[in-house]
Amino acid sequence: RVPGPAARTFPAVRDPSLAPRGLQPDPQPEDPFSGGRGQISPLRRPSWSPPPADFFGAVAPGNPVVDSFEAELRDVLGFLRRLRGAGEARPQQHDLHRRGANTLFNIWIKYKPRLPEWYYNEKLLKVGDSLAQIKEYKLALLQCYGRYLQQFVSANLDNVIDDVHQFKATFFPNGFRDKNAALTFHALQERNVCTYQMVCSSDRNLQNQESLQTCFNVLSSLRLTMQVALPQENLYWLIYSGTIHIYTICRHLMMIGQSAKVLEYLLWASICMESSIPLLSVHYLTWRATLYTAVSQCYFDCQASIHGEIFARRGLIKIDELKQFENISSSLENSETKKVFREATLKMSVMIFKRAVYESRRRPKSYFRPKLRVSLKEARNVPWPRTTTERLLTEMFDGVAAQFLAILEALSDSSRCMLRPAPPVPDEIEVHDVISELFFAGLEILSGNSIKNKNLQ
Secondary structure, eight states, X not given: OOOOGGGGGOSOOSXXXXXXXXXXXXXXXXXXXXXXXXXOOGGGOOOOOOXXXXXXXXXXXXXXXXXHHHHHHHHHHHHHHHHHTTOSOOHHHHHHHHHHHHHHHHHHHHHGGGSOHHHHHHHHHHHHHHHHHTTOXXXXXXXXXXXXXXXXXXXXXXXTTTOHHHHHHHHOTTOTTSTTHHHHHXXXXXXXXXXXXXXXXXXXXXXXXXXXXXXXXXXXXXHHHHHHHTTOGGGHHHHHHHHHHHHHHHHHHHTTTOHHHHXXXXXXXXXXXHHOGGGGSGGGHHHHHHHHHHHHHHHHHTTOHHHHHHHHHHHHHHHHHHHHHHHHHOSOOOHHHHHHHHHHHHHHHHHHHHHHHHHTTOOOTTOOSOOOOOOHHHHTTSOSOOSHHHHHHHHHOSSHHHHHHHHHHHHOOTTSOTTOSXXXXXXXXXXXXXXXXXXXXXXXXXXXXXXXXXXXO
């Protein structure tokens, strides 16, 4: 009987001899343990693995293994990105997230034997960076940075970061000129960042003592990584990013009263910026001044205002040295460079004013000459500057914006209560006078009268 048209639509041909020419499979070898051709005993079944990427040529776009690997990574990253943007996590989203994490895990396992080590390691860190950008810090830590660092140590990494010599021997056995050294530094640094972000996600205000200790462990690890990388001039980018991470964590800790403990880390970050030649350029001056300001603020929080002013004056000297160097090396100073120096100088001047405005009015206890106090009611109709505080503001700052910033900083001393519901302490009368004059000057600036008076003059 001739089969009808419907019989030709079967998806598979059971008899290999009926397959079209060119698609017939090779004859199967006869297994003596099976008793017939084509039947392979499970005990003698050959193991088969897909060919590696270099079997198809260069490891680059166009290679089928590379293209498949890249496509699967794009799919899982896109899936996780959409899941992150969906909003609040629900039980269903937890299941989807777990499915995405398992998919990523399977991708790493599947392609590791098929890709060159250098390509595989680069992708580990790039995917980790992408996950960190969408705030998937735990996934980035476990699946990417942690997986990369497992090639050096399989135990707890925190046990290695206590000693600099052990640190070097563990993570850089081939020295710092090895082509993978930069990748290792990057993985170590980003591992610390992810650890800190994971702590913040579970304990934003760092109320748990264990969370606090983890933050200080992260700071110590960042400092050790920067200490090892600092002599390598080509790793200046790692020093720069390390100072940013240290500053971010320290500012968070300063807000909860840990200024005394974070001071050493901010000092370290500032010294690193001064010790790296590429980071001494004008391009990084704004950030260096920000670190100087944070150190001075730490001193003020610790009620060591004299050290805060000294460090600010030191920063002002460093800025002036760079400015003189720039004047010697370049005859043309553009407006952008002038703006950078002006902003950096302003930050230091504000920290100097923060103490000077009070200390300039203090008198020794043995000083008995009567003090002439200026009545603010009488000074209201006098042109700006009307008080000693306003005259100091005019001498130190150009423009009302800078003057108002200095007023705010001088009034934001954490060790001084501005609105204490009690009479002033007798020995601090001058300080209370300064506070009143600062408020008086701030109201004058906000009202715009100081600008009008300057225009009239």
